[in-house]
Structures are given as C-alpha cells and as structure tokens.
Amino acid sequence: MRSIFGYLREYWLSLNKGVFTVSVSLISLMIFCNYHFSISPYLSKQPFYLSVSGWYFIFLLALSFPYLLYYSFKHFTHQFNSKFVALLLIAPAFFAWKMAANLDFAISSNKADNEYWNQVIYWPFKLAVMFICLGITWQFLIKSSHFMALPQKALKQSLTCLC
Structure with missing residues (x-):
C-alpha cells in the first residue's frame, strides 16, 4: 500500500x-x-x-x-456537461444557506435555557438540512450506487434504523 x-x-x-x-x-x-x-x-x-x-x-x-x-x-x-454545471451552481447555494441561516428556536421562556438549547440544536439541525439537500441533489443528478461513500444498501439500513 x-x-x-x-x-x-x-x-x-x-x-x-x-x-x-x-x-x-x-x-x-x-x-x-x-x-x-x-x-x-x-x-x-x-x-x-x-x-x-x-x-x-x-x-x-x-x-x-x-x-x-x-x-x-x-x-x-x-x-462541462449539464450535471456538472448544475452541481457547480447548486453547491454555492448550500454553502450560502449554511452561512446565512441564523436559527433561533424559542424553546424556553428562560433566556439562559433558550440559549443553551439553541446551541445544542443549531449544528445538528444544519447538518440534517445539509444532509437532506445533498440527498435530494444526489437523487436527481447523480443516482449512483453510493452516497457520500456509503453503499446505498447500508445507507437505507441506517436511515431505517434512525426512523
């Protein structure tokens, strides 16, 4: 090796x-x-x-x-095929949303609790949204047997376990 x-x-x-x-x-x-x-x-x-x-x-x-x-x-x-150009135009939108989205969830009436829970939820929520966006993009543009280096069968099993 x-x-x-x-x-x-x-x-x-x-x-x-x-x-x-x-x-x-x-x-x-x-x-x-x-x-x-x-x-x-x-x-x-x-x-x-x-x-x-x-x-x-x-x-x-x-x-x-x-x-x-x-x-x-x-x-x-x-x-430059159409899929490449589409990905080149879509990718900046994902990064732009990630940078611009300042999420503030009103979970508690207590300011300290609300701030804490917003910190806990913020990054996992953004990760979930990005994962969904990538999955949709993959489904419509790429449709290969792997998604982000995961075999499609293993990915379906993982998502089934999460749901």
Missing part, C-alpha cells in the same frame, strides 16, 4: 502550478478582503435574502474560478 506521501507527490507533480498559484492568490485575497472589509459581519446584518445572495456569489466565485482558469488556459480536459 502506498504511503500518503506517494499520493501527495503524485498530485503535486500532476498539478498545473500556474492555475494553483493564481487560485491560491485569489483565495488569499478573498480571505484578506473578508477580514479587512468585514464582509462576513456585514452580510450577517443584512436581510436573509441579501445575505444568502452575497454568500452565494462569493462561493460561486471561489468554486468556479479554478475551472474557469483551466478552461481559459486550454488545460481543461473534462467537458
């Missing part, structure tokens, strides 16, 4: 260094702009639809930029 370093070396040798450098530079610039111009706090204060829209375009730029670079440098060997 090959060591992880063998796989990393193979990846590094096959990597287009120009696209990698420009992509890392863009990501660095985006991180700098987020901290310098306080983009995240600004988007958090906006109405939900503006916050989701802002995050959507940020994630769309971050996810599509490397593909556009490869395509523009004519080093892109894969074809």
Whole structure:
C-alpha cells in the first residue's frame, strides 16, 4: 500500500502550478478582503435574502474560478456537461444557506435555557438540512450506487434504523 506521501507527490507533480498559484492568490485575497472589509459581519446584518445572495456569489466565485482558469488556459480536459454545471451552481447555494441561516428556536421562556438549547440544536439541525439537500441533489443528478461513500444498501439500513 502506498504511503500518503506517494499520493501527495503524485498530485503535486500532476498539478498545473500556474492555475494553483493564481487560485491560491485569489483565495488569499478573498480571505484578506473578508477580514479587512468585514464582509462576513456585514452580510450577517443584512436581510436573509441579501445575505444568502452575497454568500452565494462569493462561493460561486471561489468554486468556479479554478475551472474557469483551466478552461481559459486550454488545460481543461473534462467537458462541462449539464450535471456538472448544475452541481457547480447548486453547491454555492448550500454553502450560502449554511452561512446565512441564523436559527433561533424559542424553546424556553428562560433566556439562559433558550440559549443553551439553541446551541445544542443549531449544528445538528444544519447538518440534517445539509444532509437532506445533498440527498435530494444526489437523487436527481447523480443516482449512483453510493452516497457520500456509503453503499446505498447500508445507507437505507441506517436511515431505517434512525426512523
């Protein structure tokens, strides 16, 4: 069995260094702009639809930029089929919702209890919503025998046990 370093070396040798450098530079610039111009706090204060829209375009730029670079440098060997384009447009929406959704459940009249239970529910709820969104996307676009590296039979058995 090959060591992880063998796989990393193979990846590094096959990597287009120009696209990698420009992509890392863009990501660095985006991180700098987020901290310098306080983009995240600004988007958090906006109405939900503006916050989701802002995050959507940020994630769309971050996810599509490397593909556009490869395509523009004519080093892109894969074809843009309709499923790939659909996934490239849907994925930023999932990330945008995750970033913009500030959920506040009114569980208790006691403020401390309510704050506690919101912390307990917040991340599992977001995880469940993301899992459902990924499952729906997988069902309509991919339909392979595996979902997130889980064989379909094992996944059905797990979900049956949970319900």
